[in-house]
Amino acid sequence: MDILEEGKGELLAWRDPDEHRRWVLENKSRSLEDKRMSLKEAVAKFVQDGDYIAMGGFGHIRVSMAAIYEIIRQRKRNLVMAGKTAVHDFDVLVASGCVNKVEVAYCFGHELRGLSPASRRAVENGQLKVAAEISNAGFQWRFKAAAMGLPFIPTRVMLGTDTFKRSSAKVVKDPFSDKPVCLLPACYPDVVFMHVHRCDKYGNSQIDGIIIEDFELARAARRLIITTEEVIDGERIRKEPWKTVIPFYLVDAVFKVPYGSHPGNMPYLYYSDEEHMAEWLKLSKTDDGVKQYFEKYVYSVETFEEYLNLVGGEKKLRYLKRLEELKAPLKAPWAEG
Amino acid sequence: MGRRLNLMEKKVEYTTIELMACAASKVLEDKKSVLVGTGLPIIAAALAQRTHAPNLFIVFEAGGMGPQIPMVPISVGDSRTFYRAVMASSMDYVMSTAQMGHIDYGFLGAAQIDKYGNINTTAIGSYEKPTVRLPGSGGANDVGSLCWRTIILMQQDTRRFVERVDFITTPGHLSGPGAREKAGLPAGTGPYRVITQLGIMGFDEKTKRMTLLSVHPGITVDQVKANTGFELIVPDKVTVTEPPTKKELDKLRKEIDPAGMVLRRK
Numbered sequence: 001m002d003i004l005e006e007g008k009g010e011l012l013a014w015r016d017p018d019e020h021r022r023w024v025l026e027n028k029s030r031s032l033e034d035k036r037m038s039l040k041e042a043v044a045k046f047v048q049d050g051d052y053i054a055m056g057g058f059g060h061i062r063v064s065m066a067a068i069y070e071i072i073r074q075r076k077r078n079l080v081m082a083g084k085t086a087v088h089d090f091d092v093l094v095a096s097g098c099v100n101k102v103e104v105a106y107c108f109g110h111e112l113r114g115l116s117p118a119s120r121r122a123v124e125n126g127q128l129k130v131a132a133e134i135s136n137a138g139f140q141w142r143f144k145a146a147a148m149g150l151p152f153i154p155t156r157v158m159l160g161t162d163t164f165k166r167s168s169a170k171v172v173k174d175p176f177s178d179k180p181v182c183l184l185p186a187c188y189p190d191v192v193f194m195h196v197h198r199c200d201k202y203g204n205s206q207i208d209g210i211i212i213e214d215f216e217l218a219r220a221a222r223r224l225i226i227t228t229e230e231v232i233d234g235e236r237i238r239k240e241p242w243k244t245v246i247p248f249y250l251v252d253a254v255f256k257v258p259y260g261s262h263p264g265n266m267p268y269l270y271y272s273d274e275e276h277m278a279e280w281l282k283l284s285k286t287d288d289g290v291k292q293y294f295e296k297y298v299y300s301v302e303t304f305e306e307y308l309n310l311v312g313g314e315k316k317l318r319y320l321k322r323l324e325e326l327k328a329p330l331k332a333p334w335a336e337g
Numbered sequence: 338m339g340r341r342l343n344l345m346e347k348k349v350e351y352t353t354i355e356l357m358a359c360a361a362s363k364v365l366e367d368k369k370s371v372l373v374g375t376g377l378p379i380i381a382a383a384l385a386q387r388t389h390a391p392n393l394f395i396v397f398e399a400g401g402m403g404p405q406i407p408m409v410p411i412s413v414g415d416s417r418t419f420y421r422a423v424m425a426s427s428m429d430y431v432m433s434t435a436q437m438g439h440i441d442y443g444f445l446g447a448a449q450i451d452k453y454g455n456i457n458t459t460a461i462g463s464y465e466k467p468t469v470r471l472p473g474s475g476g477a478n479d480v481g482s483l484c485w486r487t488i489i490l491m492q493q494d495t496r497r498f499v500e501r502v503d504f505i506t507t508p509g510h511l512s513g514p515g516a517r518e519k520a521g522l523p524a525g526t527g528p529y530r531v532i533t534q535l536g537i538m539g540f541d542e543k544t545k546r547m548t549l550l551s552v553h554p555g556i557t558v559d560q561v562k563a564n565t566g567f568e569l570i571v572p573d574k575v576t577v578t579e580p581p582t583k584k585e586l587d588k589l590r591k592e593i594d595p596a597g598m599v600l601r602r603k
Contacts, residue, residue, distance in 0.1 A: 058399045058414035058428075085399075085414070085475060106475035111375045111412045112598050115472070123470045130470075133459065136398055137432035137479035144429055156436055157482045160520030161455075162505045163474050166464065171521065180521030210400030210419055211427040267416040274411070324416060326407055335598045 007167035009132025013052040014185045034201045035254045042253035043070045046223040054082035056194030058212045060264035064195035064227040066257040066304045072096040083107035084139040094119040095290045101129045105136045118284035133166040142187035146220035154181040192221035198230040203251025204237045209267035218246045225253040227260045270320035278333035351581045353534040359581035361532045370394040371442040378444035383593045398476035400426040409594045435483035443484030447491045449502040452547045452567040454509025454528030457502040481507035486529035493533035495566040510545035535561045551576040
């Protein structure tokens with residue numbers, strides 16, 4: 001196959017498939033083991049400075065914010081992040097100084113809420129480096145190639161654009177159709193956090209609603225830490241095995257943390273907390289505000305329960321549940337300027 | 338009798354953003370599929386579903402397929418995007434569905450556009466040292482590459498409608514006729530309509546260049562030209578866009594975006 005064009009973006013988290021197979025053989029257990037451990041322990045054990053990290057979920061939906069706060073609390077540094085529609089998770093990891101390099105599909109924005117003041121400041125003043133561009137399907141399919149144990153996957157996206165030119169992909173002539181196709185390199189993140197609706201102590205996990213990229217991302221990850229709304233008995237998994245999206249042998253740690261996606265949305269359980277998002281968007285306009293936010297909500301608390309009390313406790317959580325069920329009107333202070 | 342009632346009807350007042358949402362919703366046909374990007378496109382698709390296109394098959398990149406949107410989602414992945422849906426799937430599945438040719442329309446916003454409909458949502462200024470760093474492609478490149486027809490909703494002025502976009506995030510007709518196929522993009526795809534606060538544009542069949550189709554009520558052809566930073570094709574016949582109806586405005590304000598997240602944004 002002749003290479004027709006090569007993207008100039010930095011190739012990140014790619015591995016030779018044989019090297020990865022060997023790593024899996026030596027590091028991943030095939031036995032049903034109790035994987036429960038504290039988030040503090042899991043972050044300390046599995047996140048190394050300089051790692052390439054990715055979060056399950058999408059934007060502010062079903063993202064393990066509990067894990068994000070723990071990473072910030074442990075002051076991890078020089079992390080590289082998969083900006084796969086990374087919204088609040090990315091914004092706070094950059095603002096707190098944990099992430100200083102990113103591969104961008106969607107970053108620096110909060111979708112309807114507008115652009116992110118903190119991470120935009122960081123990228124525009126050079127504190128944060130953009131290593132490469134990609135599209136959402138591009139990221140999804142980089143994970144898919146890894147989940148298949150392949151070095152790359154052919155696709156028909158990014159062709160003819162600057163997104164391609166700044167990516168780590170290559171265009172070749174497809175030997176079957178003779179047409180140009182875009183080859184995306186596999187992406188094997190060092191560590192991935194995923195928040196799920198329920199799992200057993202071994203890590204067998206169920207997700208309600210859209211799976212987003214998590215089927216492939218869970219398989220692409222070297223280390224996978226599951227945070228969950230609920231830990232269920234293994235018998236329940238075995239009664240409905242078709243509901244298992246992530247099987248135990250992929251999982252390295254399990255931690256139960258109800259409302260663990262706050263201020264994000266957990267489908268069927270609670271909607272996003274737009275009052276809290278408005279507070280962050282306002283405070284993050286200045287470096288002082290950023291400091292104030294982390295001092296109040298992250299550094300001065302030890303557990304996620306303490307944090308939940310600070311953001312409004314039981315009353316707030318009941319409102320977010322009613323909001324998710326379309327039984328309460330949405331308050332979005334950021335829309336009022 | 339009908340005429341007399343018309344005379345007695347109060348003038349319906351609307352904002353330009355409401356006009357854009359209504360004009361965009363009318364482009365979407367019933368019984369077709371549309372892959373919807375974040376922001377105003379969601380509002381337009383939700384309106385189409387509640388008015389002339391009840392069987393519009395709405396698809397979101399994060400996996401929501403065929404929802405009955407209860408109110409505007411804040412994200413193209415939040416729980417509203419698969420409310421009463423026919424399937425809660427995955428990004429791999431939705432993007433593959435588009436790559437297979439099942440998606441009729443793609444619906445996007447943009448920061449900059451050129452005469453061939455190439456879109457920038459990555460950076461204003463130089464890429465290395467941008468004056469404004471924008472979010473990047475997200476799913477836009479995929480939508481613009483893989484759907485049959487792409488519809489773009491954006492503000493129009495000479496900074497946004499430019500001869501050359503600073504960065505081609507999402508492919509339009511690239512450098513003109515045949516360029517998409519030559520690059521390897523799926524045959525017969527590309528930008529179809531551009532809807533702004535001033536009018537509706539399409540693309541000339543032969544040259545693939547942007548062409549004015551209609552101006553909004555009260556807007557002149559000269560105003561559209563003055564707000565375009567490249568030579569816009571203006572045919573002899575330019576129609577006037579239908580204004581929003583009271584029924585459409587009620588649905589927008591009371592049902593789709595009651596919190597004013599898009600429509601009353603300050």
